[in-house]
Amino acid sequence: MQALYAQLLVGLINGSFYALLSLGLAVIFGMLNIINFAHGALYMMGAFVAYFLLNNDYLSIGYWPALIVAPIVVGIFGMILERTMLQWLTGLDHLYGLLLTFGIALIVQGVFQNYFGSSGLPYAIPDQLKGGMNLGFMFLPVYRGWVVIFSLVVCIATWFLIEKTRLGAYLRAATENPTLVRAFGVNVPRMITLTYGLGVGLAALAGVLSAPINQVRPLMGADLIIVVFAVVVIGGMGSIMGSIITGFALGVIEGLTKYFYPEASNTVVFVLMVLVLLVKPTGLTGRAA
Amino acid sequence: MTALTDDTLPVTPRAIRDEMIVFVVMALLLASVPFTGVYPFFVMQALCFALLACAFNLLIGYGGLLSFGHAMFLGTAGYCSAHALKVWALPPELGILVGVAGAFVLSLITGYISIRRQGIYFSMITLALSQLLYFIYLQAPFTHGEDGIQGIPQGRLFGVFDLTKPTVLYYVVLVGFLAGFLLIFRIINSPFGEVLKAIRENEPRAISLGYRTDHYKFLAFVLSGTLAGFAGSLKVFVAQNASLTDVHWSMSGEVVLMTLVGGLGTVFGPVVGAFVIIAMQQYLAGFGQWVTVIQGSIFVICVLTFRRGVIGEIAHYFRRSL
Numbered sequence: 066m067q068a069l070y071a072q073l074l075v076g077l078i079n080g081s082f083y084a085l086l087s088l089g090l091a092v093i094f095g096m097l098n099i100i101n102f103a104h105g106a107l108y109m110m111g112a113f114v115a116y117f118l119l120n121n122d123y124l125s126i127g128y129w130p131a132l133i134v135a136p137i138v139v140g141i142f143g144m145i146l147e148r149t150m151l152q153w154l155t156g157l158d159h160l161y162g163l164l165l166t167f168g169i170a171l172i173v174q175g176v177f178q179n180y181f182g183s184s185g186l187p188y189a190i191p192d193q194l195k196g197g198m199n200l201g202f203m204f205l206p207v208y209r210g211w212v213v214i215f216s217l218v219v220c221i222a223t224w225f226l227i228e229k230t231r232l233g234a235y236l237r238a239a240t241e242n243p244t245l246v247r248a249f250g251v252n253v254p255r256m257i258t259l260t261y262g263l264g265v266g267l268a269a270l271a272g273v274l275s276a277p278i279n280q281v282r283p284l285m286g287a288d289l290i291i292v293v294f295a296v297v298v299i300g301g302m303g304s305i306m307g308s309i310i311t312g313f314a315l316g317v318i319e320g321l322t323k324y325f326y327p328e329a330s331n332t333v334v335f336v337l338m339v340l341v342l343l344v345k346p347t348g349l350t351g352r353a354a
Numbered sequence: 355m356t357a358l359t360d361d362t363l364p365v366t367p368r369a370i371r372d373e374m375i376v377f378v379v380m381a382l383l384l385a386s387v388p389f390t391g392v393y394p395f396f397v398m399q400a401l402c403f404a405l406l407a408c409a410f411n412l413l414i415g416y417g418g419l420l421s422f423g424h425a426m427f428l429g430t431a432g433y434c435s436a437h438a439l440k441v442w443a444l445p446p447e448l449g450i451l452v453g454v455a456g457a458f459v460l461s462l463i464t465g466y467i468s469i470r471r472q473g474i475y476f477s478m479i480t481l482a483l484s485q486l487l488y489f490i491y492l493q494a495p496f497t498h499g500e501d502g503i504q505g506i507p508q509g510r511l512f513g514v515f516d517l518t519k520p521t522v523l524y525y526v527v528l529v530g531f532l533a534g535f536l537l538i539f540r541i542i543n544s545p546f547g548e549v550l551k552a553i554r555e556n557e558p559r560a561i562s563l564g565y566r567t568d569h570y571k572f573l574a575f576v577l578s579g580t581l582a583g584f585a586g587s588l589k590v591f592v593a594q595n596a597s598l599t600d601v602h603w604s605m606s607g608e609v610v611l612m613t614l615v616g617g618l619g620t621v622f623g624p625v626v627g628a629f630v631i632i633a634m635q636q637y638l639a640g641f642g643q644w645v646t647v648i649q650g651s652i653f654v655i656c657v658l659t660f661r662r663g664v665i666g667e668i669a670h671y672f673r674r675s676l
Contacts, residue, residue, distance in 0.1 A: 100474045153658060159474045160420040161657050164614060167607060168653025175646030291485045291603060294478040298471070328493060335486035339467055342479065346470035 069324045070203035076320015077313065078209055078278065081216030082108075084312025085271040086293045088223055089264035091302040095240040096260040099151060099162030104293070105286025106173040107143060107265045111135045111272025112281045113177065116188055128191035128277075135273045136266035143265030147258050170287075177283035185280030212274050219270065220309045223263075227305055236260065295338040301348035311349065369675045370543060373621055376676060377539070380622070384528055394524045395592065400632040401531040402589040407612040407624030408538050409581035415619030416542055417574040418554030419469075422477045423484030424609050426464070427579045429491065429601030431457040431586030436503040436596035437496055446511045450587040457583020458576065460487075465575035469568060472557075481603060488601045502597030506590055517591055530588050534581055539621060541577060550574055611649055614656050617663025622676050626664050 086104055093101045114135040118126035126134065146169060154162050194208040227233035239246040239253050247253045272286070279285060300311030315334050323330040341349060387397050406428055413419045435453030438444045444452065468479040491497045498504075508517035517523045541547050553560045553567045560567050590596055599605060608631060616627025631649075638645050656663065662670055669676040 094474075100478065150654065150658060157661075160414075160477065161661070163420065163422075163474060163477055164610065164653055165657040167610075168650040168657065171607070171650030171653065172647050173650075175643045175650060178643040178646065287603075288485075291481055295482040295485075298475055298478050298482065331489040331492075332486050335482050335489075338479070338482055339486075342467050342470050 067203055069321075072320045072324040073317060074203075074205070074209055074213075074320070075323065076317040077213045078316070079319060080313040080316020081213055081220075082271045082275060082289065082312075083293055083296050083316050084220050084309045085216055085267050085274075086289070087296045087300065087302075087308040087312050088220060088305065089267040090293065090297055091305060091308045092223075092227070092267075093261055093264040094302045096236065096257050097147075097151060097162070098159060099154065099166065100159070100294075101261075101264065102163055102166035102290065103146070103169040103173065104166075104265070104268050105288075105290030106170040107139055107286070108268040108272040108275075108289065109177065109281075109283060109286040110139050110142065110173065111269025112188070112276040112285065113181075113272075114138050114269065115273045115276050116186055116281045119188065128194075128273075132270070132273055136269040139269035139272075140262040140266035144258050144262040147261040151261065152254070152257070170290075174283055174287060181283055183282065183284060185282045185285075188276040188281055190277040208277060212278070216271070216274065217313075219267070223267065224305045224309065292334050295334045298338050299334075299341045299349060307349065372674055373539070373676060376622060377535075380625070381532055384532075385525075388521050388524055394520050396632065396636060398524055398527045398592045399589070400629045401527050402585050402592060403609070403612060403632055404625040404628035405531050405534045405585035405588070406582050407609055407616070407628045408535055409578045409585065410609050411613045411618065411620075411624045412538055412541065412581070413574055413578040414613065415623075416547060416550045416554060417571055417578075419571060419575070420477045420610070421468075421480040421575075421578070421606075422603070422610065423464075423480035423482075423606050424578075424582050425601050425603070425605035426484035426487045427457045427461060427582035428586035428589070428605065428609075429596070429598075430460050430487065431583030432590050432596035432600050433491065433497055433503065435587040435590045436506050439509065439590070440503060440506050441496075443507075445513065446509045446517060446591065449509075449590070450584070453587030453590065454580060454583050457586065458580045461576045461579025461583070465572050465579065469571045469575060481606065484601065484606055485603060488598065488603070491598060491601055497596075497598070500598065502595050504595045506594045506596070508591050508594065523591060527588050527592060530584065534584055535625070538581065542621065546570070546573070608649070611653060611656075613663075615652060615663055617666030617669070618661075620663065620665040620669060620676055623663050623665035630664070 086108060090101055090104055093099060093104075112135075115128070115131035118124055118131045118134060119128070150165060150169075151162065154165060190208045194211050197204050197206040198210075199205075225233075227236060235246065235251055236256065239251065239256055243253045268286075275285070296312055296315050297308070299315065300307045302308070315337065318337065319330060319333055322333040329336070384397070384401070388394055406424065409427075410421060410424045413421050431453035434456030435449045438452035439446070439449040464480070464483050468476055468483065471479060492499055508523065510516050511526055515522050515526060517526060549560065549565055549570050552563075553565070553570055557567055586600065589600075612627035612631045613624045614627065615623075615630055616625065617623030634648070635645060638648065641648075660667070665676050
C-alpha cells in the first residue's frame, strides 16, 4: 500500500504540473489564438532561472525569492517574444502560431543544450521543506506535499482572477470580441501581451517547483509539453476549471498506472486521449474547436 | 479562418504543362547525379525525405491539415520493412510492401481518430499519437529499443537489381521517388484534389455543397500516411537501419520545416526544402546542438517573413503555380 500512496503522490505532483501548464496554454489560446509550443521550453527556463539565481556567486538567491523572480523574468522574456514576433501573426492561420512557437522552443532548448549538455543539474530542496512527515498510512516528503498544495492554490487563484475579478471580466470580454472591448477604451494589445506573460509565468513557476524533484535539464519541457497537449485535447481549452481538474485527474491516473501496470505509465495519457476522442470527439468540456 | 495561401492560382492546362516541364527537368537532373561525382548517399537520403515532405504537403498544402506526427509513418514503415527483410528474410520488393502496408494500417487507425478534430487540435492529436507510438516502439521487443534494427540486408530487387551497388540503389530510390511524386501530382490535379482544396479554403461551404468533407480528409490522410510510409521503406535500403530517431517528434518537426522552407502547398517546394535541410544538416554536423538552434531560427524567419517558401516566392514572382 505504501508504494501505491507514493505513486499517487507522484501522480498528484505531475498532475499539478499538467494543470499549471494546460492552464497557461488555455489562457494564452483564449487571447492570442495561438497554441504555445514554446510552453515546455519556457517551463524549462523557469527551472534554469532558479538554478542560476542559486548558483551565481554574487546573487545566490534561494528557492523562496526564485519562486517569484523566475516567473517574472520568464514572463518578461515571454512578453518580449509576444511584442517582437507573435503579435505579427494576428489574422493568420492558427498553424503559423504553432510553427513559430515550435521554432522558438527549438532555439531556446538548443541554446541551453549547448551550454549545459543534456544531463540534469541538481537543485537542492530548501531547508524549510526538507524531511518528511509520517501520516500513519504513508511517509510524506514535505517538499512534495508543498508542491501539490501550492500548485492547487495558484491554480485556484488564477481561476479566481479570470472568472471573478474585474480584470478577468475584461480579459474574457476581449477573448469574445476584442474590437468591441477596444471601443470601450481598454488597451487590448497590452492586455494580450500581459496575458502571454501570465501564461508563460505560470509555466516558469511550474519549472521552479519541479527543479528540486526532477533536476534541471534543457529537455525537461520537451516531452512534457506533448503530454500537456494530450491533456488539453482531453479537457478542451474552453474552461479554466476544466483545465485544472483534467490536469490533476490525469496526473493521478498516470500515478495509478505506474503502480498497477508500470509499462503503460508513459502512454496512458495518450491512450485516454484516443478513448475520449472516440467516445466524445469534442473533448470532455464539450466545446467544439 | 484565413486561407493558407493568400494567392491561389487557378489550375489551367498551361499551369499543368509548366509543372510537367519542371518535373522533367528535375528528373533529368536527378538522373544525372551519379555522373557528377556528388555523394550519392546524400542525394538518396534527401530523396527519401523529399518524398516524405511531399506526402506531408499533400495533407497540409491541399487539405489544410497540419500533421505534427508524420514521423510515425516514416518510422513504422521503416520498422516493418526492416523486420521483414532481416528476420523474415523477404526479398526487397516484399519488404517494401510490408512497410507500406504497415503505414497504411497505421494511417487508417490514426486518421480515424485524428480527423475528428480540426485545426490546432488536429496537430496536437497527431503529435500525441506519434509520441504514443514512440513509447510503444521504445518498449516493443522487435524494434530492439534504443539500438534499433541494424545491418539490414539490401538484397536483389525482383531478383535482378543488386541493391548493394550504390548506383543501382540510387536509380531504384530515384524511380521510387519519381513514382511517388507523380502519384501525388496526379492526386492534386484530380477532382478529388480540387475538393480537398475547396475544403481547405472553406470547409462549411464545401459541406453545404454536399461534400462529406470528413471522408475526403480521411482519404487524404490515408494517402499521405501511406506515401510517407513508402518513403520510410525506401529509407531502410539507404540507411540500412531503422531506429527510434525516425519516430521521434523532432523528425516530425523536420518534415514540417522542409515543407515550410520549400513552400507549403507548392508542388516542388517540399523537394527543394528537403534538399536544403538535409544539406544543411550535412554541412553543419560538426556544430552539435547549434543545428537545432539554426533549425529553430529558420522556422521563426520563415513564419515571420517568408511564409510562401522558396518555390512559393518564385511562383509568386512569375505568377505561375509550381
